[in-house]
Structures are given as structure tokens and as C-alpha cells.
Amino acid sequence: MTFGGFEGLDGLDDPYLPKVGELYLVAKEILGVVDVHPKRPAVVIEVPFDINGRIHLVTRTTDLDRPGVPHAAMPSEHLYQAGVFGYLRSAAAIVWKRPHVEFIGILDAETLDAVMVWFA
Numbered sequence: 001m002t003f004g005g006f007e008g009l010d011g012l013d014d015p016y017l018p019k020v021g022e023l024y025l026v027a028k029e030i031l032g033v034v035d036v037h038p039k040r041p042a043v044v045i046e047v048p049f050d051i052n053g054r055i056h057l058v059t060r061t062t063d064l065d066r067p068g069v070p071h072a073a074m075p076s077e078h079l080y081q082a083g084v085f086g087y088l089r090s091a092a093a094i095v096w097k098r099p100h101v102e103f104i105g106i107l108d109a110e111t112l113d114a115v116m117v118w119f120a
Contacts, residue, residue, distance in 0.1 A: 013099075014097060015096050015097045017047050017051065018044045018055065020045060020046065020112075021043065021109075022043070022106060023042070023077060023104045023106065023107050024041070024042055024044070024103055024104060025039040025040070025041055025042075025101070026039060026040055026041075026057065026089075026091065026100070027099070027100040027101070028040060030101075031059070031091055032089075032091075033089065040059045040060070040061075041059065041060040041104070042057040042060060042089065043060070043085060043107045044056075044057050045112075045115060045116060047093075051093045051096075054091065054092055055093050055096055056088070056089075056090045058086070058119055059085070059086070059089055060083045060084065060085050061084055061086055062081045062082070063084065064083070064084060066084045066086040066087075067084075068084040068086030068118060069086075069115045069118050070082070070083075071084065071111055074105065076105070077104045085115050085118075088119050
């Protein structure tokens, strides 16, 4: 199928496995939590071997009093305020697909290391 000059866009809504360190906006529906925001920034910290497992991630809040790993604003990734990676969550890999998740960038190595230690 051709769409907008691109071939093979039929699978855009298929589930896929992200990579550790990738930042996403994740829909609250697949996190199974009550949240005032429809999508929450999160970094992936663990990926299953296949689509039948769970993806572990840490969500980011702008509540700077929350215990966790501080994170500076990243305007290039649409994170305009300083925040804290403070909530360990997981999502079924089978639902990790557009439009539930939106890739926004890669977390820097230093912050990712701190998140991995904090939530180990």
C-alpha cells in the first residue's frame, strides 16, 4: 500500500518492542493508572524478549517534590519543564503501539544510569 509516497505503512499500528533508554509519551490507558494527563512522559528501562511480556518504564512528573531522579527540561523533546522520573510502571507489550505511545527521543546516558540505579 502507498500512503503519502511511502510504501508499507499498513503496520503502523502493530505492536512493537521499544529500546531501553527511549523516551515516549505513553497513554494512561495502557499503564493502568489514574492520571490527569492523557499521556505521560516515560523512559523505557526493561524490554521483554517478545511481545507477550511486559515493558517496564519510569514515568516523569513535573512535581519536583516527588522522590526520584531529577531531569532538566528538554524543549527539543517537548518536555518544557524540569521534572523527576519517579514512578515505576509497566505495560503489556502487546498494546505498545501507535497511538498509545509516541516516541519523543533518547534519554541521556547519565540520567538513564541514575534511573536504572534508583529503580533497581
